[in-house]
Structure formats: C-alpha cells, structure tokens
Amino acid sequence: MSPDSHAIETMLLEERRYEPPPEFAAQANAQPDLYERDWRELWETEGRERLTWFQPFTELLEWEPPYARWYVGGTLNVCFNCVDRHVEAGNGDKVAYHWEGEPAGERYALTFAELQREVVRFANALRGLGVAKGTPVAIYMGMVPELPIAMLACARLGAPHTVVFGGFSADALADRVNDMGCEVLVTQDEGWRRGTPVPLKRNADEALESCPSVGRVVVLQRTGSAVSMRQGRDVSWQDAVSGQPDDSASCPCEPMDAEDLLYLLYTSGTTAKPKGIVHTTAGYLVGVATTHHYVFDVKPDSVYWCAADIGWVTGHSYIVYGPLCNGTTGVLYEGTPDYPDKDRWWEIVERYRVDILYTAPTAIRAHMKWGPEYAQRHDLSSLRLLGSVGEPINPEAWRWYREHIGGDRTPIVDTWWQTETGMILITPLPGVTTLKPGSATKPFPGVDAAVYDERGNEVGPGAGGYLVLRRPWPAMLRGIHNAHDRYVETYWSRYGDVYFAGDGARVDEDGDFWLLGRVDDVMNVSGHRISTIEVESALVDHPHVAEAAVCGRADPQTGQAIVAYVTLKGAEEGSVAMLEELRDHVARKIGPIAKPANVVFTPELPKTRSGKIMRRLLRDVAEQRALGDTTTLADPTVVEEIQQRAEAEKSAE
Numbered sequence: 001m002s003p004d005s006h007a008i009e010t011m012l013l014e015e016r017r018y019e020p021p022p023e024f025a026a027q028a029n030a031q032p033d034l035y036e037r038d039w040r041e042l043w044e045t046e047g048r049e050r051l052t053w054f055q056p057f058t059e060l061l062e063w064e065p066p067y068a069r070w071y072v073g074g075t076l077n078v079c080f081n082c083v084d085r086h087v088e089a090g091n092g093d094k095v096a097y098h099w100e101g102e103p104a105g106e107r108y109a110l111t112f113a114e115l116q117r118e119v120v121r122f123a124n125a126l127r128g129l130g131v132a133k134g135t136p137v138a139i140y141m142g143m144v145p146e147l148p149i150a151m152l153a154c155a156r157l158g159a160p161h162t163v164v165f166g167g168f169s170a171d172a173l174a175d176r177v178n179d180m181g182c183e184v185l186v187t188q189d190e191g192w193r194r195g196t197p198v199p200l201k202r203n204a205d206e207a208l209e210s211c212p213s214v215g216r217v218v219v220l221q222r223t224g225s226a227v228s229m230r231q232g233r234d235v236s237w238q239d240a241v242s243g244q245p246d247d248s249a250s251c252p253c254e255p256m257d258a259e260d261l262l263y264l265l266y267t268s269g270t271t272a273k274p275k276g277i278v279h280t281t282a283g284y285l286v287g288v289a290t291t292h293h294y295v296f297d298v299k300p301d302s303v304y305w306c307a308a309d310i311g312w313v314t315g316h317s318y319i320v321y322g323p324l325c326n327g328t329t330g331v332l333y334e335g336t337p338d339y340p341d342k343d344r345w346w347e348i349v350e351r352y353r354v355d356i357l358y359t360a361p362t363a364i365r366a367h368m369k370w371g372p373e374y375a376q377r378h379d380l381s382s383l384r385l386l387g388s389v390g391e392p393i394n395p396e397a398w399r400w401y402r403e404h405i406g407g408d409r410t411p412i413v414d415t416w417w418q419t420e421t422g423m424i425l426i427t428p429l430p431g432v433t434t435l436k437p438g439s440a441t442k443p444f445p446g447v448d449a450a451v452y453d454e455r456g457n458e459v460g461p462g463a464g465g466y467l468v469l470r471r472p473w474p475a476m477l478r479g480i481h482n483a484h485d486r487y488v489e490t491y492w493s494r495y496g497d498v499y500f501a502g503d504g505a506r507v508d509e510d511g512d513f514w515l516l517g518r519v520d521d522v523m524n525v526s527g528h529r530i531s532t533i534e535v536e537s538a539l540v541d542h543p544h545v546a547e548a549a550v551c552g553r554a555d556p557q558t559g560q561a562i563v564a565y566v567t568l569k570g571a572e573e574g575s576v577a578m579l580e581e582l583r584d585h586v587a588r589k590i591g592p593i594a595k596p597a598n599v600v601f602t603p604e605l606p607k608t609r610s611g612k613i614m615r616r617l618l619r620d621v622a623e624q625r626a627l628g629d630t631t632t633l634a635d636p637t638v639v640e641e642i643q644q645r646a647e648a649e650k651s652a653e
C-alpha cells in the first residue's frame with residue numbers, strides 16, 4: 001500500500017492566498033492566542049466552562065493506548081446540555097431549528113422550550129415502551145425534527161442510539177440493528193426526496209424480518225401514507241406521545257458517566273462488515289461544541305445551516321450535538337437542493353438570513369454545474385462564513401463557492417475529520433488563518449497531526465505520506481463495537497501508539513496540510529465512505545455473478561465514482577440488461593449511493609499468485625493511466641483483456 005502518487009502529481013499548485021478580512025478577524029471567537037494554549041489546559045477549560053456537569057470531573061485524561069478516557073469521574077447528561085439548560089437560562093423562546101420540509105410551504109420554527117417539551121414527551125413514550133438507561137435504540141428516519149428529538153430523548157434516558165441514514169436499504173439497516181442488538185426502532189412512514197416518497201417503513205419491515213432483538217417500533221406519520229402496522233409491535237409516534245407529560249420533571253435527565261456510550265455510528269472500512277464506531281458522552285460533547293464555536297465563529301444571533309444529513313457523522317456532530325450544546329439557532333432542511341428548482345438552498349439562505357453555511361464539495365460542484373444564476377436570484381448577503389467537509393475540495397470549486405455564494409468576501413473553512421474522530425481536527429480558524437484553496441490548513445489547537453512515511457518517520461515539507469494523529473483528542477472514538485482486534489488492526493497497528501487515519505496527505509513549507517484522499521480500499525463517493533469489499537459482496541450475492549472487484553475512479557462531480565469489474569458464472573456474457581440488474585441489486589443490498597457508475601464484464605480478474613485481487617491495477621485501468629507494477633500478476637494477459645473491454649465500453653458511450 002502506498003499513497004497514491006497520481007493524486008500527489010495532479011494536485012494543483014494553487015498560489016492564491018486569502019487573508020482573513022480585518023473586520024472578521026477583530027470579532028472572531030478564535031484569536032491567534034488559541035494556538036498558544038497548552039493542550040491540557042485548553043481541553044480542561046473548555047470541558048469545565050462549556051458544559052454543565054452534575055458532578056465535576058477529577059482527571060482530564062487517562063490514556064492507555066489505544067483507549068482514552070476523558071473527563072474522568074465527571075457525570076452529566078447530553079440532553080440537559082443541549083436543551084434543558086438553555087431553557088433554564090431563560091432562552092426558551094430562542095429558535096433551536098427552523099425546519100423546512102421539502103414540499104412547498106411546509107415549514108415551522110421549533111424553540112428550545114418547544115424542543116424540550118417534545119423531547120420530554122417522546123422520552124416518556126420510549127420509557128413506556130421499555131426503554132431505560134442502556135437500552136440500544138435504532139433510528140431510521142429522514143430529515144424531520146423528530147429525528148433530533150428521538151436522538152435527544154435517547155440521550156436524556158441514557159439509551160444509546162444508532163442512527164441509520166434513511167437512504168440505506170433494508171439489508172444495511174438489519175446489519176446495523178443486529179450488530180448493536182437494538183431493542184426498539186424509531187422510523188417513519190415515508191420520507192421525501194426530490195418529490196418522491198421514500199418507503200422507510202416498508203424497508204424497516206423487510207429489515208425487521210431478520211432482527212429478532214427488536215420488540216417495539218415507533219412510526220412517525222410524515223407523508224400520511226397508509227403503511228402496515230404490526231399489532232403488538234408497532235405504534236405510531238402520535239399515539240405513543242399522546243397523553244404523555246411534557247414537563248421536564250416528569251422525565252429527569254439521567255446522570256451519565258463521562259465515558260458512558262452516547263451512540264454508535266456505522267461506517268465503511270476495508271471489509272464488508274461496517275464498523276460500529278463508539279462515541280461516548282463528555283469528551284464527544286466537549287469536542288464538537290468547542291470546534292463548533294471556534295471553527296464556525298458562531299454568535300448568539302447566528303442562523304447556522306449545516307446542509308448534511310443527520311444520518312452521517314457531520315449531522316450528528318454539527319447539526320445536533322455541537323450546535324444545540326452551544327444554544328445555536330439552526331436550519332433543518334428535509335429535501336434535495338434541486339427541488340422544486342435548483343435555487344432551493346439559496347431561497348432558504350435568504351428566508352432565514354443564514355450567516356454560516358456548511359456543506360460538501362460534491363454539493364458545491366453540483367451547484368457549479370447548474371450555474372451561478374440560481375444563487376443570483378436570491379439575496380445571500382447574510383452569509384458571513386462558508387464551510388466544506390467530506391472530501392478534498394478542488395481549488396476551482398473553492399473559488400466558485402467563495403465568489404458565487406460568499407460574495408467574494410466570506411472566509412471558507414475546509415474542515416478535515418472522520419466518523420472516527422467525532423470532531424473537526426484539521427481546519428482553518430476563520431479570523432486567524434490565511435486560506436489556500438484546496439488546503440485544510442492547520443491542526444485545530446490542541447491537536448497533534450503529522451504526515452509519516454512507511455517507516456514512521458515524519459516526512460519533510462512537500463512530500464506525500466500518511467496522515468497520523470499523535471495525541472488523543474476528546475471526541476475520538478473509543479473503539480469499534482464488539483471488535484477490539486479490528487480496532488487495533490485498523491488504526492493502531494501501523495505506527496504503534498499513533499492513530500492512522502487512512503488518508504494520504506502532505507504538509508507544505510508553511511505547515512499547511514493538503515489531504516490527498518484515502519489510501520485504503522475505501523472509496524469516497526459524494527463525501528460518503530463506501531468500502532470496495534462491501535460493494536463486491538453485494539455483487540457476488542447476485543446469482544449470476546462469479547466474482548467481482550470494485551474500485552473508485554476520479555469523477556468531476558462526485559469526487560469518486562464506483563467502477564465494478566464483474567465475472568459472470570458459466571459462459572454467460574454481459575449485457576446492458578444485466579448491467580442495470582447488477583446496479584439495482586447493489587442499491588437493494590446497500591443503498592442507491594453505492595450503485596456502480598460503470599460495470600465492466602470480464603472473463604477474469606487480475607490476481608496475484610496468492611489469489612489477491614490487484615485493485616491497484618483496476619484503478620489504473622479505470623482512470624485510464626499507465627499501469628503500475630504488474631510483475632506480481634499471475635496472468636498479465638488478464639489486464640490487457642480488461643483494458644480492451646474498458647476502452648470498448650468507453651467508445652460505446
């Protein structure tokens with residue numbers, strides 16, 4: 001495994017620099033002295049002052065690699081910090097979320113006081129269904145206010161949750177529910193996506209056929225479509241909460257230990273089985289709230305919009321837990337950016353006077369493709385700061401974002417982090433950092449990041465290598481659920497007590513970090529991590545497929561696109577019908593995001609003599625570049641054959 005040298009070569013050398021505007025710098029939450037703080041002092045102070053504790057912590061950190069314990073001895077409740085304390089402080093009338101449904105005209109504001117009442121009612125309902133401290137709960141919903149309400153109700157009771165992205169299939173849902181052993185599932189009849197209903201309850205029913213641990217299901221009526229309800233198991237959200245008291249005393253916030261499990265979030269790794277990333281209570285909340293405050297320069301009157309889905313970690317940390325902990329007003333949008341037209345996002349920015357917008361490069365590139373005229377229809381002058389996350393942002397998209405959305409005046413924070421890191425780790429501080437389009441710039445204060453070569457030596461300026469983290473941080477994962485060996489193997493085996501992120505990177509002469517994409521068999525499609533092996537398993541699951549190999553190729557819009565090389569059983573030849581069937585099969589097994597963009601049918605796959613598929617060569621073919629070292633190939637003619645087929649397919653397009 002070596003960092004992708006092509007990625008390094010093709011990195012654009014972007015010379016232009018953007019200094020923070022002086023007016024922005026003067027009022028910024030983060031000032032230059034933040035970088036001078038001792039990391040222990042910084043996290044201790046943030047922990048003490050940013051959160052409200054039931055019992056103060058006695059020790060900042062216990063570090064027994066590869067497991068950290070932060071804020072040892074402290075007790076607290078995440079829901080109390082995100083909701084109740086704001087109401088108690090007299091901010092109950094402040095808006096927590098401006099919710100915007102996808103269908104025209106569906107919108108309302110939810111204040112912190114209303115949020116508290118809804119959370120208490122739903123927590124009481126969950127208690128009635130047998131949920132108590134420690135009961136694992138799965139949540140499979142779209143972007144409706146009831147999704148954060150369900151998460152917060154779980155946190156209030158001390159019941160760990162796993163949120164499963166509403167775009168995932170029944171199979172993907174079942175895997176996650178079973179891995180965590182969830183006893184209750186919260187879902188909805190249907191979601192809205194680009195004007196089409198998404199059958200969440202139907203998928204859930206299919207999943208639950210193979211989920212024996214789930215005894216109760218709560219079903220929110222969102223679209224109002226008739227869905228089947230199983231007697232004794234299913235209850236509608238509306239029935240479950242009706243008659244439940246909504247005063248906070250009726251359901252007090254459970255005191256939780258700093259290290260109690262808050263949630264699992266499943267993410268792709270280098271095997272077919274998704275990893276249940278473990279996030280605990282205090283360190284996670286300190287990490288996300290602190291970074292949210294400094295990186296996004298959030299003010300008491302800000303209207304902050306993170307346009308991600310709550311089903312991904314970005315939504316957990318920067319739509320729900322970080323912003324609510326800071327008492328911030330946020331926007332929650334249910335649908336797609338192009339419904340009913342391609343200016344929907346900009347209409348929302350104008351309507352709520354959004355001042356901070358956080359999104360992904362793939363979305364920015366989609367807007368670029370549609371053209372700046374959609375943004376020009378609206379007054380975007382409220383925007384003060386833009387953010388990017390999920391994959392490297394190409395300098396061209398960076399500049400388009402700043403010019404057409406940010407009015408050529410807003411700083412852009414390009415934030416690097418992962419499901420595993422829980423919080424942003426490499427990022428500009430908007431009032432301090434000189435920006436370079438395409439660079440995530442510097443480690444957040446208190447974070448120790450570096451770039452290592454194969455042997456574990458730090459590489460010099462300009463050279464590519466592997467991104468590592470050399471010191472624990474509060475929101476770091478506390479392992480993989482029920483998989484200690486995999487945890488050690490994936491993140492801690494390469495360089496001992498140093499965290500291996502799986503990303504390539506280089507650091508330039510100014511100490512700025514440039515991220516170069518994944519170095520393992522994980523693809524990044526529209527900012528979503530998908531493992532090659534997961535897609536391969538889904539393909540091989542099809543009765544006609546003998547073997548499959550999958551890799552990513554560069555795609556101008558989605559970052560990477562999935563290319564599948566498939567060998568069919570017997571003497572069967574590939575066909576367009578089979579291609580479509582296989583794409584649909586993958587969508588059914590994993591979800592539409594994992595559909596291969598191309599399928600190349602081939603009689604053989606390139607393998608080493610020991611039988612390992614050489615994905616590196618397939619990537620070369622997919623990206624139409626000269627082949628790397630082929631000396632370990634068992635049968636070199638196989639690649640030539642595949643190359644010819646790929647070319648033939650290309651010219652047929």
Ligand code: WTA
Pocket residue numbers: 267312313314388389390391392393414415416417418419420440501502503515516517518524527528529
């Ligand atoms: C990639 C999303 C470059 C990276 C928060 C990482 C990025 C993976 C950036 C994590 C960025 C995320 N620049 N690459 N600003 N942000 N990545 O777990 O490869 O869904 O390892 O977390 O996305 O994806 P995940």
